[in-house]
Amino acid sequence: MNAFVFPGQGSQFVGMAKDLxxxxxxxxSVLERANTVLDMDLTGIMFGSGDEARADEDKHRLTQxxxxxxxLFAHSMAVMSALPxxxxxxxxxxxxxxxxxxxxxxxxxxxxxEGLRIVRLRGELMAKAGDIRPGAMAAILGMEDADVxxxxxxxxxxxxxxxxxxxSPGQIVISGDVEAVDRAVELAxxxxxxxxxxxxxxxxxxxPLMDFAREGLAEGLAALDVRKPSCPVYLNVTAAPSTDPxxxxxxxVEQLTAPVRWAQGLAAMQRxxxxxxxxxxxxxxxxxxxxxxxxxDVETMAFSSVADLSQV
Numbered sequence: 561m562n563a564f565v566f567p568g569q570g571s572q573f574v575g576m577a578k579d580l581x582x583x584x585x586x587x588x589s590v591l592e593r594a595n596t597v598l599d600m601d602l603t604g605i606m607f608g609s610g611d612e613a614r615a616d617e618d619k620h621r622l623t624q625x626x627x628x629x630x631x632l633f634a635h636s637m638a639v640m641s642a643l644p645x646x647x648x649x650x651x652x653x654x655x656x657x658x659x660x661x662x663x664x665x666x667x668x669x670x671x672x673x674e675g676l677r678i679v680r681l682r683g684e685l686m687a688k689a690g691d692i693r694p695g696a697m698a699a700i701l702g703m704e705d706a707d708v709x710x711x712x713x714x715x716x717x718x719x720x721x722x723x724x725x726x727x728s729p730g731q732i733v734i735s736g737d738v739e740a741v742d743r744a745v746e747l748a749x750x751x752x753x754x755x756x757x758x759x760x761x762x763x764x765x766x767x768p769l770m771d772f773a774r775e776g777l778a779e780g781l782a783a784l785d786v787r788k789p790s791c792p793v794y795l796n797v798t799a800a801p802s803t804d805p806x807x808x809x810x811x812x813v814e815q816l817t818a819p820v821r822w823a824q825g826l827a828a829m830q831r832x833x834x835x836x837x838x839x840x841x842x843x844x845x846x847x848x849x850x851x852x853x854x855x856x857d858v859e860t861m862a863f864s865s866v867a868d869l870s871q872v
Contacts, residue, residue, distance in 0.1 A: 561651035563834035564666060565850070566636050566659035568820075569765075571843035572628050574608035574618045577635045579866045580642060581607070587638035590672070594634040597673050598680055606631045625690070625763065629658045629683035630676055636662040636841030637672055639863050647872045650838070652801065652829055654794040656846060657725070657766070657820050658682070660812065666840065667789035669808065674784055681780045685773035686763055686816070692772050695764025696741040697724060700732045702754025708732045711751065715744035724766035725820045728852035733759070735767040770816045778813045792832075799824035801832065823853045830854055839863065 580587035581603060594602050605627050608618035621627060636659070640648060655663035658679060665675040700708050705726060712721045712734055721736030721744050734744055741758070748756035764770065786809050792801035797811045799821035826837075826849070837850045839862040847860040863869060 561833045562649075562836050562838055563829045564650035564653045564663070564838050564840050565846045566653070566655035566662035566666065567632060567839065567841045567843055567846050568655065568657035568659040569625070569628050569632065571841065571845050572622055572632055573842065574606075574615070574622055576606050576622075576631065576842045576864075577603075577638050578607045580635075580638050583866045584638075584642045584869075586641040590638040590641045591634055593672070594630065594637075594676055597676050598630060602627075602630055602634060606635070625687040626680065626683035629679040629686075632658055632842055633662050633665070633676060633679045635864075637665060637675075639840050639869075640666055642869055643863065644872060650791055652792045652794060652832065652834060653789070654822075654825050654829065655796075656822055657796065657815070659841070659846075660793075660796055660815065662841060663793055664786070664789060664808065667791050667793055669787050669789035669793065669805070670784060678777075678780050678784055682773070682777055682816075685776045686765065686770060689770045689772040690763025693764075693769045694738065694762060695736055695767065695769040696738045697733055697735045697759045697761050697764060698741050698745050698757060699759060700734060700744075700748045700753050700756050702730050703732070703748060703751070704730075705732065707751070708734065708748070711747040712736075712744055715747055716740050717743075720764075720768050722767055723819045724764075726823045727820075728823050728849045730754075731849075731852065735764040736769060737764070766815070766817065766819055768817050773816055774813060777816060781809050781812055784809070794825040794829055796820040796822070796825065799828055801828070822849065826850055826853045830858070835859065836861065 653663040719737035719740040721740035724735035725733040745756045786805040836859040844862040
């Protein structure tokens with residue numbers, strides 16, 4: 561069975577989806593619709609200026625959370641539209657953080673237009689939360705889940721630091737107050753982590769420092785028409801499948817401050833019969849996580865570009 565997986569923040573790149581826009585009519589229509597729905601030049605942010613002297617400016621604009629999230633969603637939906645119908649029906653779906661919204665749209669649980677608006681709102685709220693309470697994130701490589709959880713508990717003191725993304729065995733991202741994350745990085749280095757490094761982000765995503773964003777997102781999601789998806793959606797918060805619109809809506813709110821249990825979700829999908837993992841959207845980060853989590857022999861495909869689509 562095919563499992564479709566959808567990337568989140570970190571997979572964006574200047575020039576994303578430009579070849580799809582130039583060479584595929586269906587993808588171009590989706591991307592132009594994104595500009596109209598949001599009343600902004602989203603594709604201009606995605607494609608960049610093409611001016612080497614403005615490369616840093618282009619990258620900065622794309623990596624602003626309120627732009628990154630709709631850009632990634634639009635790219636994934638453009639790829640979905642470009643796939644032939646015979647190859648675009650997954651048996652199950654999952655998305656990494658922001659990618660969960662792409663997964664829901666791919667499974668017909670939310671519309672493209674409403675999905676685009678809610679991810680733009682989510683990005684704006686998360687950016688504001690990061691301004692109100694700045695935080696940090698760090699990647700811890702080469703440690704067991706339980707050991708990372710223990711060092712976060714030890715490093716937190718009267719502040720917050722916790723696992724944010726269980727990406728694959730031995731690859732965990734932590735999130736929280738700047739000083740607490742710094743202490744956790746030092747502890748990880750002392751305790752034999754292969755690497756422990758701060759990430760270039762301004763917000764402590766998937767931690768209680770995102771609390772500011774919860775109320776506004778909950779209001780937005782309450783007005784969102786969430787339908788029963790055409791296939792199970794493996795949720796970040798639980799790493800378990802759901803087709804219940806009420807649960808999906810609630811878990812999307814919880815996801816803001818709870819860890820993304822990505823590796824656990826992949827294992828559950830494999831147990832439930834997934835034999836091929838198909839990555840839809842920018843980059844190939846998730847394909848690597850699949851192989852690190854489930855084994856090098858697990859079949860993966862990644863569709864990000866026009867060249868990738870020739871594999872179908």
